[in-house]
Amino acid sequence: MNCKSTVESLFSSQSRNLFLFSAPTFVALAAAKFHIALVGNPNSGKTSLFNALTGLNQKVGNFPGVTVDKKVGFFSVEENNDTELIDLPGTYSLYPRKADEWVAYKVLMGADADVQPDMVLLVADASNLKRNLLFCSQIIDLKLPVLLALTMNDLAAKKGIKIDIEGLEAALGIPVVAVNPRKNKGLAELKKAIAALSLTSREICSKVADFIDVAALAPKAIEEVQLVFPELSKYSALHHLINFEELASKNDHDQIPEIVQKNNFNPTKSQAEEIMQRYTHIRQIMQKNVVEPGPLEKKLFSDKLDNLLLHRIWGNIVLLAVLFLLFQSVFLLAKFPMDGIEWCFTNASSWLSAKLPNGWWSDLFINGIVAGLGGIMVFIPQIMILFGIITMLEDSGYMARIGFLSDRLMRKVGLNGKSVMPMISSFACAVPAILSARNIENKKERLLTILVTPLMSCSARLPVYTILISLVIDDHYYFGFLSLQGLVMMGLYFLGTFMALLMSFIFKWFITIKEKSFFILELPIYRAPRWKNVGITMIEKARIFVTDAGKVIMMISLALWFLSSYGPGNEIKQIETQYAAKIAATPTLQDSLHRSMLAEKLNHSYAGKLGKIMEPAIAPLGYDWKIGIALITSFAAREVFVGTMATLYSVEEDDDQSLRQKMQSATHPDGTKIYTLPAALSLMVFYVLAMQCMSTLAAVKRETRSWKWPLFQLAYMTLLAYGMSFLVYQLFS
Numbered sequence: 001m002n003c004k005s006t007v008e009s010l011f012s013s014q015s016r017n018l019f020l021f022s023a024p025t026f027v028a029l030a031a032a033k034f035h036i037a038l039v040g041n042p043n044s045g046k047t048s049l050f051n052a053l054t055g056l057n058q059k060v061g062n063f064p065g066v067t068v069d070k071k072v073g074f075f076s077v078e079e080n081n082d083t084e085l086i087d088l089p090g091t092y093s094l095y096p097r098k099a100d101e102w103v104a105y106k107v108l109m110g111a112d113a114d115v116q117p118d119m120v121l122l123v124a125d126a127s128n129l130k131r132n133l134l135f136c137s138q139i140i141d142l143k144l145p146v147l148l149a150l151t152m153n154d155l156a157a158k159k160g161i162k163i164d165i166e167g168l169e170a171a172l173g174i175p176v177v178a179v180n181p182r183k184n185k186g187l188a189e190l191k192k193a194i195a196a197l198s199l200t201s202r203e204i205c206s207k208v209a210d211f212i213d214v215a216a217l218a219p220k221a222i223e224e225v226q227l228v229f230p231e232l233s234k235y236s237a238l239h240h241l242i243n244f245e246e247l248a249s250k251n252d253h254d255q256i257p258e259i260v261q262k263n264n265f266n267p268t269k270s271q272a273e274e275i276m277q278r279y280t281h282i283r284q285i286m287q288k289n290v291v292e293p294g295p296l297e298k299k300l301f302s303d304k305l306d307n308l309l310l311h312r313i314w315g316n317i318v319l320l321a322v323l324f325l326l327f328q329s330v331f332l333l334a335k336f337p338m339d340g341i342e343w344c345f346t347n348a349s350s351w352l353s354a355k356l357p358n359g360w361w362s363d364l365f366i367n368g369i370v371a372g373l374g375g376i377m378v379f380i381p382q383i384m385i386l387f388g389i390i391t392m393l394e395d396s397g398y399m400a401r402i403g404f405l406s407d408r409l410m411r412k413v414g415l416n417g418k419s420v421m422p423m424i425s426s427f428a429c430a431v432p433a434i435l436s437a438r439n440i441e442n443k444k445e446r447l448l449t450i451l452v453t454p455l456m457s458c459s460a461r462l463p464v465y466t467i468l469i470s471l472v473i474d475d476h477y478y479f480g481f482l483s484l485q486g487l488v489m490m491g492l493y494f495l496g497t498f499m500a501l502l503m504s505f506i507f508k509w510f511i512t513i514k515e516k517s518f519f520i521l522e523l524p525i526y527r528a529p530r531w532k533n534v535g536i537t538m539i540e541k542a543r544i545f546v547t548d549a550g551k552v553i554m555m556i557s558l559a560l561w562f563l564s565s566y567g568p569g570n571e572i573k574q575i576e577t578q579y580a581a582k583i584a585a586t587p588t589l590q591d592s593l594h595r596s597m598l599a600e601k602l603n604h605s606y607a608g609k610l611g612k613i614m615e616p617a618i619a620p621l622g623y624d625w626k627i628g629i630a631l632i633t634s635f636a637a638r639e640v641f642v643g644t645m646a647t648l649y650s651v652e653e654d655d656d657q658s659l660r661q662k663m664q665s666a667t668h669p670d671g672t673k674i675y676t677l678p679a680a681l682s683l684m685v686f687y688v689l690a691m692q693c694m695s696t697l698a699a700v701k702r703e704t705r706s707w708k709w710p711l712f713q714l715a716y717m718t719l720l721a722y723g724m725s726f727l728v729y730q731l732f733s
C-alpha cells in the first residue's frame with residue numbers, strides 16, 4: 001500500500017483511530033534531529049531494515065537474539081537527512097527477562113538517558129503475526145507515535161497467509177507499511193509514512209484508544225501513579241508499578257512502593273490478566289483481517305528439513321559432519337592463498353634488502369615492519385573462511401538448531417542450549433560472543449557462559465596453531481583428503497571446547513545464583529544465506545584483523561625491534577668490536593661469524609635479558625626465552641605471537657628464509673631443536689587454554705560489572721594453561 005493511502009486511510013477511518021483528530025501541529029522532521037527507535041520481536045528483521053535504511057552493515061543473523069545492544073545510524077526522510085535510527089534488541093513482550101530485552105524496554109519506557117525516541121518504528125513478522133501483535137498492542141498502549149512495518153510478507157504468502165493491511169491499520173489505529181528489507185522493497189513508502197506520522201503531534205498520538213482496558217487492571221494504583229507522574233500513560237504507569245526500581249528516578253523511589261502496598265497491587269496477577277485480554281482482542285483482529293491456512297495445509301520445506309536435522313540420531317551425525325567440514329575447510333581452502341601471500345612477502349623482503357642501502361632505518365623497515373606485516377597477512381585467508389562459514393551457519397538458521405541439539409549436553413554442565421551460539425561464534429572472536437550471552441535468561445547460566453567462552457579457540461589463535469602445526473606435524477593426507485594437520489587443528493579446537501564444558505561443570509557447584517532455568521528458543525525457518533552478507537562479513541573481518549591486530553602488532557614489533565637491537569651499557573658495542581676483529585683475522589668465516597655476532601647481540605639486548613629472567617619459569621614447559629617474550633606480548637592479542645617471532649628471528653638472522661624455516665632450524669644453546677613435538681604441543685595447549693586477550697577481559701568486566709570475574713578468569717585460565725602444558729611436555733618428552 002502506498003503512503004498516500006496509508007495517510008488517507010488514517011484520516012478517514014471510522015475506527016478507534018485518533019489520528020483523525022489530527023491537525024499537524026508539530027513539524028518534528030524540520031528539527032535538527034529526529035530519533036526513531038526500532039523495536040519488535042526477535043528475528044523479525046529489525047536489523048535488516050536498519051541496514052537497508054541507513055546503508056550500514058550491522059550484524060544480521062537468522063536466529064533470535066542477534067542484536068544485544070543499541071546501535072545508531074542515520075538516514076534521510078524527505079529533505080531531512082539527519083533522522084537518527086536506533087536499532088534495539090528484540091523483545092517478545094514488554095516484560096523483559098534478559099539483559100538484552102532490558103535495553104529495549106528502558107528505551108521504550110523513556111528510562112534510557114541516551115535515547116529518547118520521538119517515534120517508534122515497530123517491526124512485525126507477517127508470517128507470525130499473532131505473536132508479533134502482542135508486543136505491538138503493548139506499544140500502542142504506551143501512547144507513543146508508532147508506525148508498524150510488516151516484514152516477511154514473502155514468507156507469509158508462501159505459507160498461504162493473506163493480510164488485509166488497510167483493515168489491520170484501521171483495527172490497530174496506527175499506520176502499517178509492508179516492507180522487505182532483504183530485497184530493499186517498500187522503503188520509499190515507509191519513509192513517506194514516517195514523514196506523515198512525524199507531522200502528527202505527540203499529544204494527538206497519546207489520545208489513541210487503549211488496546212485493552214488498562215485502567216481496569218489496577219484502577220486505583222494506576223491513577224495514583226499518574227498523580228505523581230502526570231506525563232505517563234496508564235500503561236506506562238502500570239509498568240512503573242511493576243518495575244519502579246529500574247524506571248523511577250532516585251527521588252521518586254519511595255512513592256511508588258507506597259502506592260503498591262496501599263493498593264495491594266499484585267504484578268503477576270495483573271500481567272496474566274493483561275496478556276489474556278490482549279490475546280482475546282488480537283484473535284478478533286486476526287479473524288477479521290488475516291486469512292490463515294489450516295495448520296496441516298502447508299508444510300514448509302523448513303519443517304521437513306527439521307525432521308532430519310533435529311532427529312535424535314541423524315541430527316547429531318549431521319552436526320558432527322558440519323563441524324568437521326568447518327575445520328577441514330579452514331585448512332584445505334586456505335592453503336594455496338596462504339602459500340601465495342607468504343611467497344610474496346619473502347620475495348619482497350629479499351628484494352628490499354638488495355635495493356635499500358644498509359642502515360638502521362632500512363633494518364627497522366625490513367625486519368620490523370615488513371616482517372611483522374608478513375607475519376599476520378598470511379592468515380587472512382583462514383580468518384576469512386572461518387568467519388564466512390560461521391556467518392553461513394547463522395544466516396541459514398542452522399545455528400539455532402545447534403543450540404537445540406546440544407541443550408541436553410549443555411544442561412549437564414550447567415549451561416543452556418543458548419550458550420552454544422556465543423560459544424560457536426567465539427571460534428571467530430570472544431568479544432562479541434561474550435556480549436551475545438545477554439540472550440541467556442538465567443543469570444547463572446549466563447555467567448558460566450561468559451566464564452568459559454574464551455576457552456573456545458578464537459581466530460587469533462589460528463596463526464599460532466598454524467605455524468606450530470606446520471613445524472612439527474607432517475603434511476600428510478589420509479585417503480587423499482583427510483589432512484593430518486587439519487586433524488591436529490581440530491584436536492586443538494576440541495580441547496578448548498572440552499575444557500570449556502569441564503570448567504563449567506566444575507564452576508556450577510561454586511556459583512550460587514538461584515534462578516529457574518528454561519530453554520525457549522524459537523527456531524527460525526531455514527533461509528538461503530545472503531551471499532552478499534557473507535562476502536561483506538568476510539572482507540570486513542579481514543580488514544578489521546589487519547587494521548586492529550595490525551596496529552597492535554606493528555607497535556609491538558617496533559618496540560620489540562628496539563628492545564632486541566639495543567642493550568644496557570655498551571655490551572652491544574663491545575660485541576661488535578670483538579667480532580669486527582675476529583672477521584678481520586679470518587675473513588673466510590665472515591658469514592658464520594656475522595651470524596653468531598647477531599645471535600650474541602640479541603642475547604645481550606634488553607629483550608634477551610628480559611627473556612632470560614623469565615626462562616626458569618617456562619623451561620619446564622619446554623619453551624626458550626624467545627617464546628617467553630612472545631607469551632608476554634601475546635597478552636595484547638594472541639596473534640602477536642607470530643609478529644614477535646618474526647621480529648626476534650629477523651633481528652638475529654638476515655637470510656631470505658621464511659619465518660617458518662627460521663623457527664624450524666632454531667636451536668637451544670646446546671644445539672638441540674627448540675620446536676620439537678613435545679615443545680610445540682605444549683605451546684599449542686598453552687595458547688588453547690591461556691587468557692591472553694585484554695579486549696576479552698575488558699568485555700567481561702563490562703558485562704559482569706565487576707573486576708572480580710575477569711580477574712578470576714585470568715587466574716584460572718593461566719593456571720590451567722600452565723598445568724596442562726607442563727603435563728603435555730612431560731608426557732611427550
Ligand SMILES: Nc1nc2c(ncn2[C@@H]2O[C@H](COP(=O)(O)OP(=O)(O)OP(=O)(O)O)[C@@H](O)[C@H]2O)c(=O)[nH]1
Nearest residue numbers: 042043044045046047048060061065066067090152
Ligand atoms: N524472507 C525474508 N527474510 C527476511 C526479511 N527481513 C529480514 N529477513 C531475514 O530475517 C532474518 C533476521 O533478520 P534480522 O534483521 O537479524 O532480525 P532482527 O529483528 O534484527 O533480529 P534480533 O536482532 O535477533 O532481534 C535474517 O536472516 C534476514 O535475512 C523479509 O522481509 N523476508
Ligand SMILES: [Mg+2]
Nearest residue numbers: 046047066067
Ligand atoms: Mg537485530
